[in-house]
Amino acid sequence: MSISQAAASEAVHGRSGSEFRRGVMSCLPVLLGTVPYALVLGAQARQKGLSALELPMMTGLNFAGGSEFAAIQLWTSPPHIVLIVAITLLVNSRHLLMGAALAPFLRHLPRRKAFAALFFMCDESWALGLADARRRAGANVTPAFSLAYYMGAALAMYVAWVAFTTAGALLGPLLGNVEPYGFDMAFPAVFLVLMAGMWRGVAAARPWLVSLVVAALVYLLVPGAWYVAAGAVSGLASAWLMAGDA
Incomplete structure (x- = not known):
């Protein structure tokens, strides 16, 4: 490798390292919000009989x-x-829509990286x-x-999620029932923060309202987790129908 090629490679790696750190830092506020409900999940799993080894296998492989x-x-x-x-x-079906939204930005990547x-x-x-x-x-x-x-944010979330769900499983017998402490409220709070960061005006948020109303109605009227798929599909359909009005 020539000196110029080595310098270029070092610059690329330097930029990648800086971008990775930027992803980790931008993720920290959200990551801290996930800690309470990671502990709740770990404690609940231990109460249901999962071991401190089985739980990180579940959270690490499913994530x-x-x-x-x-x-x-x-x-x-x-x-x-x-x-x-x-x-x-059914619950993870939303990842189909999430992946579709991200796909146009991944086209320049090799498949193994994508x-x-x-x-x-x-x-x-x-x-x-x-x-x-x-x-x-x-x-x-x-x-x-x-x-x-992206990988800085994603890996920070991954490591924290597996680590703190495992910690919840280990501490579960000591903590007892953690729900009265209100830790489970961290789950919707994190998503409200994420939505605020993606806010682009009332017109762009109309599909969110449609998805919310449909999901709430299905949750009240239909047993099971069908409200997840119903909210996702109705939001996607409304976004497509309202695209011409934007």
Whole structure:
């Protein structure tokens, strides 16, 4: 490798490291908000009989908090595997829409990097990565999607989620029932913060309202987790129908 090539490689790695740190730092406020309900999930899982080894395997391989909470609520001894798998697929169906929204920004990446990025995608890292890509696109920065920034946020969330759910499982017997402390309120609070960061005006937020109303009605009227898919599909359909009005 020539001196010029070495210098260019060092500059690229320097930028990647800086972008990675930027992703970690931007994720910290949201990450701190996930700690309480990670502890809640770990404590609930331990109460249902999962060991401190089984829980990090679940959270590390699935990495989707909503479906993990649903699975723990449905957990029995012996567990109803088919029901838990079905509900997990249903709750995680929102990732299809999330991946579709992120896909246009991933086209410049090799498939192996794009698939790795999508494996670590969660609601928080997706929202941060998408918002950052849109800002960079608006500023004519190429490429708009910073993989290093996204992976900094995604890996920080991944490590924290697995670590603190495991901590919740270990501390569960000492903490007892943690729900009266209000830790579970951190879950909706984090999503409200993410929505605020993605706010682009009332007109752009109309599909959010449609999704909210449909999901709430289905939650009240239909048993099970169908409200997740109903809210996602209705939001997508309304966004498509209202696109001409924007």
